[in-house]
Amino acid sequence: MNAPSAAAVPPYPRVSPCRHCGLAVLRDNDGNWIHASLSYACRDRWGGVAGTTAEPAPPAPTWAAPTRWSGPPPRSPERGAGSATV
Numbered sequence: 001m002n003a004p005s006a007a008a009v010p011p012y013p014r015v016s017p018c019r020h021c022g023l024a025v026l027r028d029n030d031g032n033w034i035h036a037s038l039s040y041a042c043r044d045r046w047g048g049v050a051g052t053t054a055e056p057a058p059p060a061p062t063w064a065a066p067t068r069w070s071g072p073p074p075r076s077p078e079r080g081a082g083s084a085t086v
């Protein structure tokens with residue numbers, strides 16, 4: 001059997017969408033992520049620097065789920081222990 005080369009597989013594909021701006025990002029010669037537009041900084045749709053740098057989105061489609069954890073749901077006491085107006 002001619003098994004495929006078991007070379008180290010990078011955790012991300014060669015080209016991934018940027019998790020910040022969605023632009024395609026790839027690795028430069030130094031292994032840093034850079035946008036396909038050859039810009040390290042993310043830019044918004046108007047061309048302004050967004051303040052974030054190229055970062056690949058995780059392979060799992062977790063971006064579709066809300067990432068902001070709003071904390072545990074508020075616990076409402078079963079019985080109002082305290083001022084009971086009788």
Ligand SMILES: [Zn+2]
Pocket residue numbers: 018019020021022023035041042043052053054055
């Ligand atoms: Zn970006």
